[in-house]
Amino acid sequence: MKQVWQCDFCTYTGEHTKVAAHEAKCVFNPANRKCMTCKHRTDEGAPISGFWNGCALKVANQFDVEDGDADCAKWEQLPDKD
Structure with missing residues (x-):
């Protein structure tokens, strides 16, 4: 079993570093x-x-x-x- 992370704003999943980078530019992130x-x-x-x-x-x-x-x-x- 491996640990998977998910974006706080959408369903994107992956490794921690990839998800963290995605969250910063996610179109569902209100900060954007x-x-x-x-x-x-x-x-x-x-x-x-x-x-x-x-x-x-x-x-x-x-x-x-x-x-x-x-x-x-x-x-x-x-x-x-x-």
């Missing part, structure tokens, strides 16, 4: 301020062609935010689900 953790996120697209992140505020640099090239000034964290 990506669309997946923003309360303004919407689904764009269609079931046949696939969905992608949209923005209810129509942020101009949305794809730069997703690629990690820019920060979103209008990002707000999703409220905790209780």
